[in-house]
Amino acid sequence: MASMVASVAAASGDEVTVFFSMNALQYFTKDNAELAAPEEGEFGRLIGTEGVPAFRKLFEQAADLGDARLLACSMALDLLKITPEDLTLEFGPATGLTAFLSDAEDGRLLSF
Amino acid sequence: MPETKVVDARNTFCPGPLMELISFMKRAEVGDQMELLSTDDGSASDVPQWIAKVGHELVTKEKIDDVWHITVKKVK
Numbered sequence: 001m002a003s004m005v006a007s008v009a010a011a012s013g014d015e016v017t018v019f020f021s022m023n024a025l026q027y028f029t030k031d032n033a034e035l036a037a038p039e040e041g042e043f044g045r046l047i048g049t050e051g052v053p054a055f056r057k058l059f060e061q062a063a064d065l066g067d068a069r070l071l072a073c074s075m076a077l078d079l080l081k082i083t084p085e086d087l088t089l090e091f092g093p094a095t096g097l098t099a100f101l102s103d104a105e106d107g108r109l110l111s112f
Numbered sequence: 113m114p115e116t117k118v119v120d121a122r123n124t125f126c127p128g129p130l131m132e133l134i135s136f137m138k139r140a141e142v143g144d145q146m147e148l149l150s151t152d153d154g155s156a157s158d159v160p161q162w163i164a165k166v167g168h169e170l171v172t173k174e175k176i177d178d179v180w181h182i183t184v185k186k187v188k
Contacts, residue, residue, distance in 0.1 A: 052128065
């Protein structure tokens with residue numbers, strides 16, 4: 001859902017920043033480039049089998065078509081012992097929660 | 113005659129058809145048209161919303177044999 005909102009909003013002209021933390025980040029490391037998203041319930045199963053665009057593709061389109069900024073949480077990077085260079089998509093600099101929240105304080109904050 | 117490119121997004125679901133349209137719009141010249149083919153009813157209502165929001169022109173929209181044909185013109 002996050003990838004859908006990010007891609008559609010960014011391509012509609014909204015300024016979009018996506019902050020990846022916790023379990024989300026592991027899906028974007030080069031070692032896990034093919035790792036499938038966990039199927040959450042019936043909808044997770046349907047999304048995997050029907051023609052719904054893949055979440056990685058949508059984040060890539062958000063960045064390419066709508067100039068969305070993709071930011072990796074510095075705490076999550078530290079715990080995974082990786083840097084933004086180890087990630088597959090074009091991520092911006094490692095970002096702390098304080099920096100992200102102050103950057104986003106005038107916008108709408110959606111949490112997934 | 114403006115170029116009309118057909119983009120076949122049949123059997124993909126939201127936001128697949130919309131993203132196909134948006135990537136075309138990004139590359140197209142002002143005046144270009146595209147005809148989007150989609151079997152997704154949700155996209156048939158969402159795509160015109162996006163066109164209106166961003167300010168392009170919806171030329172035609174019709175459903176023929178369960179396939180939506182949505183023609184859009186890039187105006188800016």
